[in-house]
Amino acid sequence: MAETIIKIDLKQSPYENEQIHNRWHPDIPMASMVKPGDDFIIECHDWTGGQIHNNDSADDVRDVDLTQVHFLSGPVGIEGAEPGDLLVVDILDIGTFEESQWGFNGFFSKQNGGGFLTEHFPEAQKSIWDFNGMFTKSRHIPGVEFAGLIHPGLIGCLPSKEMLSEWNKREKELYDTEPDRIPQLAALPYADTAHMGKLSGTAKQQAAAEGARTVPPREHGGNCDIKDLSRGATIYFPVYVKDGGLSVGDLHFSQGDGEITFCGAIEMAGWIHLRVNLIKGGMDKYAIKNPIFKPSPLTPKYDDYLIFEGISVDEQGKQHYLDVHVAYRQAVLNAIEYLKKFGYTGAQAYSLLGCAPVQGHISGVVDIPNACATLWLPTDIFDIDVKPNANGPGAKVTQGSDLPLSKDK
Amino acid sequence: MAETIIKIDLKQSPYENEQIHNRWHPDIPMASMVKPGDDFIIECHDWTGGQIHNNDSADDVRDVDLTQVHFLSGPVGIEGAEPGDLLVVDILDIGTFEESQWGFNGFFSKQNGGGFLTEHFPEAQKSIWDFNGMFTKSRHIPGVEFAGLIHPGLIGCLPSKEMLSEWNKREKELYDTEPDRIPQLAALPYADTAHMGKLSGTAKQQAAAEGARTVPPREHGGNCDIKDLSRGATIYFPVYVKDGGLSVGDLHFSQGDGEITFCGAIEMAGWIHLRVNLIKGGMDKYAIKNPIFKPSPLTPKYDDYLIFEGISVDEQGKQHYLDVHVAYRQAVLNAIEYLKKFGYTGAQAYSLLGCAPVQGHISGVVDIPNACATLWLPTDIFDIDVKPNANGPGAKVTQGSDLPLSKDK
């Protein structure tokens, strides 16, 4: 078995582990060093570092401290990696801990981050998903079971100082256009809850003050939340600093395109088995700015879809110009209304679309003024037949259960 | 063989054919009537009605009159269809005309509609694609051949008066926010070039003055440009007027998600074989606002992908808030730069991404402030190996050819 180079203790605070960090900064020391060609295992906290529990209350989702997230394992240094290289990462496997066979999904309160449909679901809710081998189901959402397309939500290399500076500058400019907005427009550096790995003292304080938050995806990859970056995929990451500094976390048992519920996919703690190689000077050889990847040969075949269209006219009937975000929101809302006809509550449907291997396609982006987006709902994940027929919905799911909700305090 | 209920003559102007129209309006008389359960064939002009020719000049793309498009065949009335029903349409087949074994793709001049990357490709260009059975290749783009995922870009039922009125209102409001913008924000009604099928005289004039343009997708479907609405798919359309009034056109031999080049996919004239049925009261039974569909069991298997990521930071480094349109543009630009390393010109790469069965996925829409979108490039369509390796690009495509360009006058 490959060596586990970063270990965690689920009962311990991630702040006590020097091989964990929750900000991006070039000064964070390597947690461990490996060589090109090596394969190794890294253990990861769930993205909140254990703030969410396997119970039937959404209080923990409501009260979560989002300045702490995401707890990442790393950075792993690769001998010989230099700025301009491509770091080739094979995801050889991802798994759960024997003692932690569950994951969570939730909607944040609109007061604390919100989500894609926060106007429709403004308060904290949660669903818990049990793992049975490669399958999962939830006691809060009846009538579905499916295999996980397990993947890391967040993976990438440390930024250079120049890149970090550019990130902070452009996000601050956006933030400043509407500083009082809730949810906020961007998550700016915040030293109080920063965990900078092995850094300590003044060096830590300085880095913490300017360390980029882990929330958005950026040039290096980062929090891309791409469900297809799954076990078996090969990813080509730009390298910006000596030794590369690869960090990973935010493991998902399964997720729909868009990770619409924000909190988030089916979030889990677990381990990831990686192999690394280098393409020297690869950024220039292939004109790489953002990571590229090849998908896994091993993905669940949920490919009988029912497809919902959405256009960029919002819920109030207002016309937007080629806005795919609005269009996808309409497709999602259309799917939720459809599922309600089969007995689901709105919250169940919303959570399901965030967790199941739903596809979101950009279908038309030039036919002014409407963008068109489609949501692809796999029908094989349902116990009942959810396809349309001449008689209307037949069997419906057992009602009674729903996602626990915790009102804002 | 099923009956051909709408015939066209490629040598005749579509304006001379009463079974063609190019605006949406409830008053357009049915071109033909069928019964539920019937299957039938409809012939279609290419979307421009023959304005673009199989030659090596982009003058026709530059000079195209976009107020004429799209020429649609129909409307077909279905006996018994009433507002609130769902019209179930099986696309049994789509084909080309023996005498017209080619299609076109192009970029409009920024002065005349532009396209997704009009800032990068501001002048008219064109590529011609030859059909060889189910495959296509272009003399303007070397080293690619692929099977077509043939589909109608535009299909849907006539709107009601109320719906038409709503369309015109909301699009006018958007247009008025920046009326001098080029390209324009919306295509408003324009009577001069309207073709209202069998309507004539005052009735025609009145309808032409308020008939909605065919450019955007809307609640009824319309110009969705969804490549997966292909031969073999089943679509459920909302019905808004008595007899439904199904129209179809804008056939594509193949298209990438987004139809980024706007002019457009691989555009072609041809025929489509449909079967229709009704779900009475289906809009309410299934809470349907926009069409839904089931994809075809028969689609080309180009599923070895190289995937490019893009985030919502634009070419000038400006940060946008969860803007999937910007993110997808970056993914597309990243793919173009990559392909240039293999010998393609930028225009060749751009056209190819508009024509080939490229997928565009919405990958993250909640990780503030960056949306993440991915472009999935199928690698099996290339003669050469375009996957990355340690040595950099090996074989390159034969250079010399390029897309003809016609400068603005």
Place this chain on the structure above:
Amino acid sequence: MAETIIKIDLKQSPYENEQIHNRWHPDIPMASMVKPGDDFIIECHDWTGGQIHNNDSADDVRDVDLTQVHFLSGPVGIEGAEPGDLLVVDILDIGTFEESQWGFNGFFSKQNGGGFLTEHFPEAQKSIWDFNGMFTKSRHIPGVEFAGLIHPGLIGCLPSKEMLSEWNKREKELYDTEPDRIPQLAALPYADTAHMGKLSGTAKQQAAAEGARTVPPREHGGNCDIKDLSRGATIYFPVYVKDGGLSVGDLHFSQGDGEITFCGAIEMAGWIHLRVNLIKGGMDKYAIKNPIFKPSPLTPKYDDYLIFEGISVDEQGKQHYLDVHVAYRQAVLNAIEYLKKFGYTGAQAYSLLGCAPVQGHISGVVDIPNACATLWLPTDIFDIDVKPNANGPGAKVTQGSDLPLSKDK
């Protein structure tokens, strides 16, 4: 459009067409010549040359003259082809004739060829399949509709004199082991009904007397009845004579692995669009004895299977040694019994397994003394749900119809 180099007239006897032949012999003159790189269209009779009709009697199946089959179009000569080359054939497309939108499937009488289950279905029966675009269904088999995986049952190059001699020798030896067996062990040369293309006079008589029958697949390919040799596939054929001499026929709209009903798949007349190229000396370069091929990128996705196992213990309980033929027969019989529980007659089920895109896998061939074979039944071709559940079969197909049967005279 590519040129049609071999045309047929469905109302004319294939014997009157010099570009048709029904035996394999190196002396048959080329029907037409093409160059490497050319693409062209060839029209084909159904394999019986029109002996079977679109009606509700199986008399024609009972009375068919099997010494006439298969009527092949060709041979097509390829300039420069020499023995030892590989002929690369791209199947660009296959289609039906507008005036012939149907196909047939049947069981021969045990007295006249029989079939895989002739002990169970000893008399002639027939099912007729109507084509609706890319889909088909049968008035003799309720509750199924599916897209065709259209392909030629028979395609290959002319044998050399030496190869022909070897074929005749080895098949005669087998035949002679049980010359009175019904059905016969092999179909030997038979001059009376031979059609030798352009050959006439003595040359024809001589060739007819030794021309190999077209029934079995052999080293050159021939009557392989491989459903995956479909439109879009690329095949590499050994070349044995100057100019190659490619012939093709026996088009199938769809077929299950094994073509178990023998008469046969969904048999049809139609046309095939081919492109040819050469790999000089390819047989040696790649150690090729039999053809190899790459499957099409375009195949129907019927991939939700119910899989039936069979072992090499026959219907009488007798143990056979690693006999895949017996094992597959048991898997087929198991599937038939299963389908009868859903309301199908045995004949309907048998015919369906011969026509639908059923897979037959060789699952175990070493676990003495039992071979294990599996039959993969695609469940999406059925209108009803045929998967097992705790309650037993739910909805059944409408009964009443069945395959017409004609008793032996």
Place this chain on the structure above:
Amino acid sequence: MAETIIKIDLKQSPYENEQIHNRWHPDIPMASMVKPGDDFIIECHDWTGGQIHNNDSADDVRDVDLTQVHFLSGPVGIEGAEPGDLLVVDILDIGTFEESQWGFNGFFSKQNGGGFLTEHFPEAQKSIWDFNGMFTKSRHIPGVEFAGLIHPGLIGCLPSKEMLSEWNKREKELYDTEPDRIPQLAALPYADTAHMGKLSGTAKQQAAAEGARTVPPREHGGNCDIKDLSRGATIYFPVYVKDGGLSVGDLHFSQGDGEITFCGAIEMAGWIHLRVNLIKGGMDKYAIKNPIFKPSPLTPKYDDYLIFEGISVDEQGKQHYLDVHVAYRQAVLNAIEYLKKFGYTGAQAYSLLGCAPVQGHISGVVDIPNACATLWLPTDIFDIDVKPNANGPGAKVTQGSDLPLSKDK
């Protein structure tokens, strides 16, 4: 985590574990009892019980005692199961032991069981495969790496007394037709090495004398070696005795259709996670004789194939009558010759075809006198491009390594 109801110790002889057995007999007591709806984990020895080692000598394969195999874990009793029921088994997961990250494949000596190509490879050889997460590669076969389609080679319920008696009778009859044959025609009961689980004393002796060997697949399933019975599949097993008595073993990391090398697939020790349910009276409800199953939604996508044809004319040119076994052997030999052109030795190619997810299709079984079978070789498992082109094989694999061979003593 589900409970592990059967544990093993890789350092202990399986004969010392009461929850293991290596013969089929209705008297073997249940090793453990579960309820319908339960899920649980079972640990399994490799099929030889540890006789083969991770080294570079084939002595252990040559000297293996095949009367000991297969060591099965079970039988597991299911409360309420009765003869005539169907036992529904969901394979929730399968995994390896952390301390045993490897598997083996080999050819038995013709003196000791042989294999599919024992005439061509008559002596013992072995390849060792290392597991890297979900991927595997072998130090004895260069240039390949692929994801495992992990599955149990052997699984099924205990036979009734009547069924056992029938098995013994028919296999003895076959054996007696050629009792001196090597390899033998069937493996008859053999008490000396029988392990009958919890049975002891006279009861054990009696059962051991008549217990059926585990080698062949039979009505109950058993040693089917079906690669598609993989993690994620659902199987419906006939029940013949009270409580059912489900046993499982012979885990494979990967296997090609046919398990042609006999020793066998990539053989491994490991664990399997199962869930059981009952369909009362299901054998009659669905006319079930042999198990049926639904394949997993999670299988490796190695679907770019190069397909080799074989017909039932053997290596000596002798004609066989519709013999799929002979036809598949020719397809396999054709593939081996092809791979040798890319630098593989014959033994490497043979082993690879037994281990990789190769498909074996029954393509034609009625075209007298030749059966046609096809071997589907996935091309994506190779580091080099193995597809044909005009120039002949390009890059070849690194030569020098080969499978160790141990000569007969």
